[in-house]
Amino acid sequence: MTILVAPESAATPSQPRTQQRNYLTDGYSVRSWLLTTDHKRIAILYLLSITFFFLLGGAAVIVVRLDLMTPQADLVQSETYNKLFTAHGVIMVFFFLIPSIPAVLGNFLVPLMVGARDLAFPRLNLLSWYVYMLGELFTLYALLAGGVDTGWTFYAPYSSTYSNTYVMATAVGIFITGFSSILTGLNFIVTIHKMRAPGLTWFRLPLFIWALYATSIIMVLGTPVLAITLLLVGMERLLGIGIFDPRLGGDPILFQHLFWFYSHPAVYIMILPSMGVVSEIIPCYCRKRPFGYAFIGFSSVAIAVFSFLVWGHHLFVSGQSIYAGMVFSMLSYLVAIPSAVKVFNWTASLHKGSISFDTPMLYALGFVGLFTMGGLTGLFVAALAVDVHVHDTYFIVAHFHYIMVGGAVMGYLGGIHFWWPKMTGRIYPEGWARLSAILIFVGFNLTFFPQYILGYLGMPRRYHVYPPEFQVLNVMSSAGASILGMGYFFPLTYLSWSLYFGKRASPNPWRATGLEWQTSSPPPTENFSETPVVLDEAYDYHRFDSLAATEGGGK
Amino acid sequence: MIGETPTPTVSALAHQFDDLTQQNEADDLGMWLFLSTELMFFGGLFLAYTVYRRQDEATFAAASQELDLFWGTLNTAILLTSSLTVALATHAAESRQRQQLIGLLTATIGLGSLFVSIKFMEYHQKYVHGLMPLGGLPFHWDGPSPAHAALFFDLYFLMTGVHALHMLIGLVILLVLLVKAIRGGLLGDHAAPVRVTGLYWHFVDVVWVFLFPMLYLIGAR
């Protein structure tokens, strides 16, 4: 965005002194990490914790995919299978995807991108990590003690009355973790409103900030409804109140209304930040201002608002009134508008750009394709009649994995690669990174595309025995999962390797615009040696490149 | 700003902010965002209440008669008074009146504790009268549809219970503030914690302002 930082600070990054002192070298003790209020260190704490949970959730699904290789129940029993897919869902949704980009990249980048010294409430930020860890402990306890078998959706009255697994501990864990999400969202909103550098108007903000702002709205206004829902489930288990139990006059569909009021927008908590990441990556790797900046920005906010109007499309076959079904079906199509606006704008941004296929760009392009497929199949299931056919089948499983894995995780990995030099001061090995990006794309499609077909043919989700004619597609899916797993394993390895052996990164290795690239890599604790002043539009790559050319090549 | 009297050694300005106006506005905005979270949290309960009241208004009205209007009204008055004292406490803190601040915080804590005590006394009455359908306790209801009456009392205990929990949290925070005030803090530029806690306390009051008619006043007496 060709931000003209005060001239002397633009020169500082090349000086060796600033290379030495940064947020990573500012104290090495465990205490200096566990009691830090530095948003960058808290981001690293989150990175480590969510990576751990990603591996755990992945481990659960390895067993699931292995078991699905054959039509019979030969690896695990039904109860174990139920607990495995529940563990996979609970962990991946609440402990990996929801905190992934906001808590790691968002925590790291929001203050840097708005030119602030820290988030508005640094201690609250640290608290949110501890709250997350506390919730994690409860959930870990539930998993180790014997697991939960309700599915990640906790449908009542099974969860509130009948299941004899560790529903309580898991619900408490998710309840607590919700507060971490609320605190993060609150912190972002206040920071984006109140801490922007001089000259950084709303329409000069990076689109990543717009996306995180929209995400934060959902976190702040949606999460409390999940909290009260889980509280009601817990009270029903503990005290036998009858809010959701039809035996006691309660209404199980009320649970679904309350649960999906949060959990549908929660999908956008996962996908919006990825959209933000993609909106950063694409301009950088086609050296061009994104097409329709304001449309991309406002479509994020529109998605955040619309996401709260559509939850009833999860209830089409639950006994919800048919008239409500019609309303929710129509409203669901509304979300397609801002989503399509984004996809069209990203695609149009590529037009006449000088595109290079570096790793983050591979992820970003993968995101656009996979998100489009996930989104389009979302239109299928938002249609009342089609949903009756595919409800609770593998079609749904494939659909939301295209959004949550093909979309959200691709964006997360793209973002991690894009900002890895900024976070660690090291460059990752490009060859390996491209290889793994391609592996992930291929593996992902091989895993989940067959599931569309399986679902359309009628294989229900959450069963581990199935008619033999489904075996071929299931074996394909499991084979794809092994490739996907390998694709995830590579970044884990070479990124760790690069911490010690990677090439040292310059302040701006990708020649990207944006304030975070104006400070050294890794940034100093106080982020900027002096408060930057923003004088120009966002993503002015054209001017950035011509300036670099006249100066005889910047970096 | 108008600072003359004992200048505290610690600066009121945190390192991430440029000036006090920015910090104060950030604090207020943060608290209001938190309160909007709280509104949605209670919103779920209000929705459940509305759904079940709509299903059988007569039973809800009949069950509501079992609540003690006298204590409910008194508690509302107590809470409204505590809202006044906490608003005055914010004023005292910002205008650097230490003695008044201490007095008003103490009054707020006293009123809040009184509210919670009366609430628990009411819970006890309900328990004695067999109107506490929690945890398998005996529930006696002579009118029609006892299951729906039980739902009313479930919601009564849930809503007032969650509200009382918020009161208790508020009381703990107020106690911390009181200690700080006694030590000479929270005055002038340092008044933000009092102001922000005041917002929280008022919010809890507003929730009660709706709980009171929904639980105690539905249906004519």
Next chain:
Amino acid sequence: MMSSKRSEVPVYAAIYVVLLVLLALTVEAARHDLGELNLVITLSIAAAKAILIVLFFMHVRHSTSLVKLVIAAALLWLAILFALAFADYATRPWDLIIGGMGNNSA
């Protein structure tokens, strides 16, 4: 935030008196059977009390427009929750048939 504080105390006192009067009114109204009107009166008075507390005790009349926006957004979201949940509850056909027929909904 810190401006013109001297004039606030009498305002607080006046608002407090009004709140108590409203409380007396709502309790008195509940003693009379006015049919549907009872609910309307009692909720209107509650809303009036809430608005007074928010505007005066919580200083929203002096707040930044941003704070007002946050409040408006929270109320809008609450309205969405109620409106769309009642898109279901208000149109369920078996409400008309009433009785223990809920289990053939599938």
